[in-house]
Amino acid sequence: MTERFANTPQPPYYAVIFSNQRTPGDEGYGATAARMEQLARSQPGFLGIESTRDEGGFGITVSYWESEAAIAAWRAQAEHSDARRDGRERWYEHFQVRVAKVERAYAGPPARGAGQ
Amino acid sequence: MTERFANTPQPPYYAVIFSNQRTPGDEGYGATAARMEQLARSQPGFLGIESTRDEGGFGITVSYWESEAAIAAWRAQAEHSDARRDGRERWYEHFQVRVAKVERAYAGPPARGAGQ
Numbered sequence: 001m002t003e004r005f006a007n008t009p010q011p012p013y014y015a016v017i018f019s020n021q022r023t024p025g026d027e028g029y030g031a032t033a034a035r036m037e038q039l040a041r042s043q044p045g046f047l048g049i050e051s052t053r054d055e056g057g058f059g060i061t062v063s064y065w066e067s068e069a070a071i072a073a074w075r076a077q078a079e080h081s082d083a084r085r086d087g088r089e090r091w092y093e094h095f096q097v098r099v100a101k102v103e104r105a106y107a108g109p110p111a112r113g114a115g116q
Numbered sequence: 117m118t119e120r121f122a123n124t125p126q127p128p129y130y131a132v133i134f135s136n137q138r139t140p141g142d143e144g145y146g147a148t149a150a151r152m153e154q155l156a157r158s159q160p161g162f163l164g165i166e167s168t169r170d171e172g173g174f175g176i177t178v179s180y181w182e183s184e185a186a187i188a189a190w191r192a193q194a195e196h197s198d199a200r201r202d203g204r205e206r207w208y209e210h211f212q213v214r215v216a217k218v219e220r221a222y223a224g225p226p227a228r229g230a231g232q
Contacts, residue, residue, distance in 0.1 A: 004174045005135060005212055015216050017131060017178055019121060019166045050135045050212075052170045058120045060168050060176040062133055088225040096121055096166075096223045100131050100216035107212045109204040 006048025006064050011102045013047055014065045020095035022057035029091045032083050039079060045070025064102070071099060122164025122180050127218045129163055130181045136211035138173035145207045148199050155195060161186025180218070187215060 022029065040046055045066035053059030065071045074080060087095070138145065156162055161182035169175030181187045190196060203211070 004137060005210060008214075011214075015131075015133060015214065017133065017218075019178070021120060050176060052168055052174045052176050054168045054170060058168045060166060060178065062135070062176065062178075092225060094121065094223070094225070096221065098124075098127075098131065098218045098221040100218040102133075102214045102216040105212065105214040107210065109208060109210070 004050065004052075005107075006050050006062075008047050008064050008102075008105065011105055013102050014068060014071060015100045015102050016063045016065065016071060017098040017100060018061045018063070018095060020059050020061075021093040022053070022059065023091055023093050024057070027090050028086070032086065036080060036083050039077065040074060043070065043074050043077065045073070068099075120166065120168075121223075122166050122178075124163050124180050124218075124221065127221055129218050130184060130187060131216045131218050132179045132181065132187060133214040133216060134177045134179075134211060136175050136177075137209040138169070138175065139207055139209050140173070143206050144202070148202065152196060152199050155193065156190060159186065159190050159193065161189070184215075 037049060037051075040049060040063060047064035047066060049061065049063045051059065051061040065074070075084075153165060153167075156165060156179060163180035163182060165177065165179045167175065167177040181190070191200075
């Protein structure tokens with residue numbers, strides 16, 4: 001049950017909080033989103049990613065990074081830059097990006113039995 | 117289309133990133149979640165909230181606050197403390213909480229026409 005969660009180290013580290021509303025239809029979004037996650041995972045300083053989207057197309061993706069420099073390098077990555085352009089032009093009705101420094105973190109609940 | 121987005125001020129401010137996996141069934145969760153959002157909105161220092169959950173029950177809620185003190189006060193609020201206990205005991209298979217200081221933010225794309 002934990003594969004959806006990012007296994008991040010002790011703070012401090014950085015989070016990019018991306019909240020977004022998808023436009024209707026796929027328009028190539030799904031394949032590019034999967035490719036971007038694969039690319040992000042190979043970037044220096046990548047720590048993890050958590051992402052979800054409801055039936056109405058409202059999504060939140062939080063990616064975690066070692067440093068501001070790692071975030072800047074990912075932003076400058078060529079294929080990612082192309083994808084962000086397509087996002088602005090086609091895939092998102094609206095989005096917000098917030099870059100934040102994670103100062104503390106905790107998890108729960110303790111495991112409650114088999115299968116979890 | 118923007119009511120799902122938090123209308124936050126210029127940084128800096130704080131974010132509480134709550135990623136979570138729900139247990140099956142409602143078990144009183146829906147009513148309490150709605151009540152907690154209502155309560156949070158009435159707390160001093162509350163700036164906004166963004167929340168989504170997919171069909172598999174994986175959710176991310178990010179609440180935004182003016183200060184660490186505002187977050188601490190919300191955490192200590194009695195009804196919220198009770199709800200967090202129920203969350204640990206019943207509603208969540210697993211969760212992670214990260215408290216982060218938002219340092220910069222931007223939004224997009226520009227409005228592209230009527231109805232957005």
